[in-house]
Amino acid sequence: MNFWYFLTALTLLSALMVVLSKNPIHSVLYLVFTFFCISGHYVLLNAQFLMAVNIVVYAGAIMVLFLFVIMMMDLRKNMPDSKNTLTKLAGAILGGTLLVIMVAATRKMDLSGDATIANYSSQTGMVESLGKILYRDYVLPFELVSVLFFVAMVGAVMLGKREAGERNF
Amino acid sequence: MEITSTLFTAKAIYVGVIFAITLGVAAYSTYFERIIAAFMQDRVGPDRAGPFGILQPLADAVKMFMKEDFIPSQSSKWLFIVAPCLSMLTALMTSAVVPFGDKLDLGGDVFLDLQGIDVNIGILWVFGIVSLGVYGILIGGWASNNKYSLLGAIRAASQNISYELAMGLSIIAILMLSGSLSTKTIVETQQNGHWNILYQPLGFVIFIVCAFAECNRTPFDLPECETELIGGYHTEYSSMKLGFYLFSEYINMFISGAVMATLYFGGYDYPGYEFVLDKFGMNIAALLGVGALIGKALIFVFIFMWVRWTLPRFRYDQLMGLGWTGLIPLSMFNVVLTGATMLFTVNGEGSNWMTVLLSWAGVAVMLVVTAFYSQSQYKKKKLATA
Numbered sequence: 092m093n094f095w096y097f098l099t100a101l102t103l104l105s106a107l108m109v110v111l112s113k114n115p116i117h118s119v120l121y122l123v124f125t126f127f128c129i130s131g132h133y134v135l136l137n138a139q140f141l142m143a144v145n146i147v148v149y150a151g152a153i154m155v156l157f158l159f160v161i162m163m164m165d166l167r168k169n170m171p172d173s174k175n176t177l178t179k180l181a182g183a184i185l186g187g188t189l190l191v192i193m194v195a196a197t198r199k200m201d202l203s204g205d206a207t208i209a210n211y212s213s214q215t216g217m218v219e220s221l222g223k224i225l226y227r228d229y230v231l232p233f234e235l236v237s238v239l240f241f242v243a244m245v246g247a248v249m250l251g252k253r254e255a256g257e258r259n260f
Numbered sequence: 261m262e263i264t265s266t267l268f269t270a271k272a273i274y275v276g277v278i279f280a281i282t283l284g285v286a287a288y289s290t291y292f293e294r295i296i297a298a299f300m301q302d303r304v305g306p307d308r309a310g311p312f313g314i315l316q317p318l319a320d321a322v323k324m325f326m327k328e329d330f331i332p333s334q335s336s337k338w339l340f341i342v343a344p345c346l347s348m349l350t351a352l353m354t355s356a357v358v359p360f361g362d363k364l365d366l367g368g369d370v371f372l373d374l375q376g377i378d379v380n381i382g383i384l385w386v387f388g389i390v391s392l393g394v395y396g397i398l399i400g401g402w403a404s405n406n407k408y409s410l411l412g413a414i415r416a417a418s419q420n421i422s423y424e425l426a427m428g429l430s431i432i433a434i435l436m437l438s439g440s441l442s443t444k445t446i447v448e449t450q451q452n453g454h455w456n457i458l459y460q461p462l463g464f465v466i467f468i469v470c471a472f473a474e475c476n477r478t479p480f481d482l483p484e485c486e487t488e489l490i491g492g493y494h495t496e497y498s499s500m501k502l503g504f505y506l507f508s509e510y511i512n513m514f515i516s517g518a519v520m521a522t523l524y525f526g527g528y529d530y531p532g533y534e535f536v537l538d539k540f541g542m543n544i545a546a547l548l549g550v551g552a553l554i555g556k557a558l559i560f561v562f563i564f565m566w567v568r569w570t571l572p573r574f575r576y577d578q579l580m581g582l583g584w585t586g587l588i589p590l591s592m593f594n595v596v597l598t599g600a601t602m603l604f605t606v607n608g609e610g611s612n613w614m615t616v617l618l619s620w621a622g623v624a625v626m627l628v629v630t631a632f633y634s635q636s637q638y639k640k641k642k643l644a645t646a
Contacts, residue, residue: 116402120339123395140441143384151391152421155398159417162402162410217380218441 095135102128115161119154126150138216270364270372278355278376281554285561286510287317293565300569324503332405332496339403344497344504347396351508354389354515357382359444361528361550365542374528374550375444382443383431386519390427390474393512394420397476397483400505401493412492415576416483419473422583423480427470429591430463433598434523447527452534455526458616459601462594462623464524466587468563471516473583475509478568482576517560521553528553597622 105128108121126149133142214220225233291306291314298305306313331340361374379385394417401413435441437459438449450456457464473480484492491497494505521527528549537545574582601618 114336116336116339120399139379139381140384143381143388146388147384147391151388152424155391155394155417155421158398158402159414162398162414219380 095132098128098131098135102132116158119157119161122157123150123154126154133216136216137213138221140218140221141216266366266370267372270366270370274372274374275376278360279352282352282355282511282514285514285554285558286507287321289510289513289561289565290320290506291316292562293568296562296565297569321503324500327499329499329501330496335405335496336403339399340496341501343396343400343403344501344508345396346399347393347508348504348511350389350393350396351511351515354386355518357385357443358515358518358522358553359447359527360518360553362546363542364546373444374546378442378444380440380442383435383441383446383523386443387424387428387431391420391424393474396505396508397493400497401483404493404496406496408489408491409493409495412483412485412489412495415485415489416476416493419476419480419482419579419583422580423470423473423587426466426583426587426591427474429588429595430460430466430470431523433460433463433591433594436595436598436602443522443527447522447529450526451529453526453529453531455524455529457524459619460524460594460598461620462590462597462626464520466591466594467523468520468560469582469587471520472564472567473579475512475516475564477509477513477564479571479574480579481573482579485573513561513564514557517557517564518553520560521556525556593626597626 102125105121105124109118109125112118112121126145130142130145130150133139133145294316295305295313297303306316309315309319331337356376357379359373359375359378364372364374366372397416398413401409401411401416404410434446434456437456438446440446440449446456472478476483482492483489484494489495494502497505528546530549530552533545533549536548597619601615601622604614604618
């Protein structure tokens, strides 16, 4: 439990630093660190597979591409303009809505239910049980998501591969 | 309480020993790299420090520590210091899930697994740490505030991400064969000579090429390509920080050799295991297994050096072309081929030998078809240009 508090504090702190740090590179590095903390939470929840996939996909691939793009930009020239009132307002409304939704969801949550030590299974978060659920109970959504990914990939290739003198779309 | 404390001490000693072996192998890899280079180029090589120059790594370490530690004035200082440490950290973390041997009997019903941690996601752990390895280079290159360093870092990032895909796909074929993500289980399914290399010739070739790219070794050492980029990502580094970068490359070589031995060459399995088990007992057999695994890893380290002094460096677009249009389609073909060959063993009608035969036959058919296809394309192109 103490470890959970420590990890949560670390997560929140690094997530805050993502927003607060002036240098975009530092923001990305703090974000990577936040992903590590979240992976730590997954381990505490006995979900090793999620932890590994989170690190491989987010910290290992997506964040490297983020860093890649930010390093390619000339930061001194392309500094984002200071936010005007409208964007600040929009951000506040969006963030507030998310907060309200999360508070409502937390209040609705039933913590007294099945989660007792007696019917706790140590295999819950393991990759075998996850695979069984994913491919038995949720086959259709899973396959649909992969189709969605495929469509997005084809779209990205279409957009990226613009040949000289012609429009592909 | 007694058992846990014995086990804890034993595990701590084991981790320390693996750490020492890794560092020792990495240090002596630098020496043997020079010896092999000297042999291939008909030179003498290092022979001054000690008999046959075997104290050369020590002399190098002293030199590295004594040199001036320079930090460029416009650089981002903390990241500049952190980057080589990150490289070293990620290089050393992979060995946690490599099973270096079977169990040791410590007496009193205490058995020590000769593996850092046996998590059931073992191979994903390796994959995750490998994908993090690029951060050290990326951050170091950016923090140096030098255009050449930045270019090297960006090359490293795109190269690692491109080759990770093919590497992951070639691992999937292994997972299909062994039915588990745990490295221990992968090794156990390969005992008694059922090494995965027999079933996965194509997968192994893809994996070793990707390992070269992930370790930034020649012919894929574009991030530190000195003819184009001075020194690449470590242009601004000096003293032991540079030493850390070079050292982590050698550690990566050793560990990726150990991973390849684990995945494709039976891990700690060796011919005559049963005989040794009967004659000398469990501990001797397990320790010989550790020796077998390290020996296999060292053979791979030698292959890394051999290739370095044999092949010239790729051009950058060739590197990307090989990764995206060569290795990824090949590894997808490998997944399909593995599925097809497994039909024989899963239904229990054929024998293992049929699977082996079919895997090699599939590769042969693939090679012949590709050769004919590329020949016809070549002829077409020739006709078009003539």
